Amino acid sequence: MVLVPAGTFIMGSPTSEPGRLTNETQHEVTLTKAIYVSTYEVTQSEWQAVMGWNESYFPGAAKPVETLSWYDAVSYCNQRSTLDGLAPAYTIAGATYDGNHITSAAVTWNQAAKGYRLLTEAEWEYACRATSTTAFCNGAITNIDCSPLDPNLDQVGWYCGNASSTTHDVGGKTANAWGLKDMHGNVWEWCWDWYGTYPGGPLTDPTGPASGSYRVVRGGSWDYDAQFCRSALRNYNYPVYVRINFGLRLSRTAP
Numbered sequence: 199m200v201l202v203p204a205g206t207f208i209m210g211s212p213t214s215e216p217g218r219l220t221n222e223t224q225h226e227v228t229l230t231k232a233i234y235v236s237t238y239e240v241t242q243s244e245w246q247a248v249m250g251w252n253e254s255y256f257p258g259a260a261k262p263v264e265t266l267s268w269y270d271a272v273s274y275c276n277q278r279s280t281l282d283g284l285a286p287a288y289t290i291a292g293a294t295y296d297g298n299h300i301t302s303a304a305v306t307w308n309q310a311a312k313g314y315r316l317l318t319e320a321e322w323e324y325a326c327r328a329t330s331t332t333a334f335c336n337g338a339i340t341n342i343d344c345s346p347l348d349p350n351l352d353q354v355g356w357y358c359g360n361a362s363s364t365t366h367d368v369g370g371k372t373a374n375a376w377g378l379k380d381m382h383g384n385v386w387e388w389c390w391d392w393y394g395t396y397p398g399g400p401l402t403d404p405t406g407p408a409s410g411s412y413r414v415v416r417g418g419s420w421d422y423d424a425q426f427c428r429s430a431l432r433n434y435n436y437p438v439y440v441r442i443n444f445g446l447r448l449s450r451t452a453p
Contacts, residue, residue, distance in 0.1 A: 217425025279313030355383030
C-alpha cells in the first residue's frame, strides 16, 4: 500500500474541461488524515483467497476482481481485516443473500477502526489526482470518446480505446505521482459515499450524504469512453447491483 499524505485540494472540474458533467462543481476539500491506499485494484486471486468464490466475467488471477456489489466490497474489507489481525471498519447487520452476493444490509463505518475500508469519494479523487489539476493524473484530455486514442489516458489506463473489450492484469499502465496504478480505467471502483450533490463551500473530511439510493463508483473502466475515466468524473449505482466492470481498491486510515 502507498501512504497518501493529508492535504487540501480542489475537487471537481473546471467548466472548460472536455467531457465535464454538471455534477462536478469545483470546491476545496481538506483531508486531515493520511491514508494507506492499495497500489492496485483488488485482484481475483486476492478476492478468492479471502471470500472463497470469484464470479468475475473475465477470469485471471492478476486481473481485477469484478461482478460484485457494494455490499460484497465492504464484506471483503471486513474479512480481509480479520485475516490480517485488524479491527474491521464496518458493522454489517441483517445481511440477506442471493447466492454469494449480499443483496441488502445495514452498514455502518467505525472511523476509529484501522481495518481495510473503501475510499471516500473525496479521498478517491485526491489519491487519483496525486497533486495534478488536469483531467487525468498525467495531463489533459484530448479525445473524449473511444477513438481516436487519447494519448494521456493511453499511458495510465485501460478504457474502450485500448482495452480490446476486456479487463487487464493490474499494474500494466504507468503509475501516478504517488505510485498508484489503474486509478483511471480497468474497472470502476466502489467508494463509501452515498451519491449526492456536492455541498457548497469548503469541506473537511467529507464522507458524503447520510443516506441515499446510490453508492458512488469512480475511475471509469475497460468499456467506457475516455471522458468517463477523468479524475473528476462521478458515477453511481445501486449498492446491490453487480456489474462486470465494478471492482474495488482498499484503503486504511494511517495510525
